[in-house]
Amino acid sequence: MLGLILLLSITYGLSYFYHKSLSDTIGLIPNRKKMLYFLAGFLLVSTIALFNCFIESSLISAEWKLNNPINFSLLAKAAWYFFISVFTEELIFRGILLYILIEKIGAKKAVLVSAMIFGIYHWFSYGMFGSGIIPMLYIFFITTLAGYVWGIAFTKSKTLLLPLGFHFGWNLINSLFRKSQPYGEILYHQVNKATLSDLNNLFVSLFTGIFPSILMYLAVYLMFRKKKVL
Secondary structure, three states: OHHHHHHHHHHHHHHHHHHOOOOOOOOOOOOHHHHHHHHHHHHHHHHHHHHHHHHHHHHHOOEEEEOOOOOHHHHHHHHHHHHHHHHHHHHHHHHHHHHHHHHHHOHHHHHHHHHHHHHHHHHHHOOOOOOOHHHHHHHHHHHHHHHHHHHHHHHHHOOOHHHHHHHHHHHHHHHHHOOOOOOOOOOEEEEEOOOOOHHHHHHHHHHHHHHHHHHHHHHHHHHOOOOOOO
16 A cells, blocks of 8 residues: 555656646546546456457367355455556556656657556566566567557546556456466366367467457547547
């Protein structure tokens, strides 16, 4: 929590530095419109994550088993953990970093650069060093793509709450089915799947990694179709 307070202080300090006022430059102060953005982002990406899991399960013939009993206390802890971790990342990459870059190089370049830094960050957060160049490139590509879409969502909505809803929904819903640290397979665990060839496995990985970001981009485009999307 101290880290969040520090990041918020830096954010509003930057606002004062550039604009000589403590204005809500990243749209964190909630109102009805911003909360609807957050809710829409969360529900939309939750649907996308579930659909993505269904498609992947169909492609690899996966079988799932419901955890019995369901640990609701663990689910609550996971939701809180993912919200705080996602809020922290959004403050850094779509808040402080993107805000500075927009002031320096403009929105188009800023969104791309911040997304690429977001991708590099995941090499560290996922412990990718030593895993090989192909897995590192894959993680960089799919996280950069997601960061790019979330950056666009921020610049168009003028609030951090929309990308926060996207990011939180994605992490939380995936933790219900997939292995993740420190919380994973909270509701279901996989008991069986087909063995795929390297080529088919590559196709599944690329599809499930890219497809969600494409759908999120289309959603942002439709939400802000009267505004030019980057």
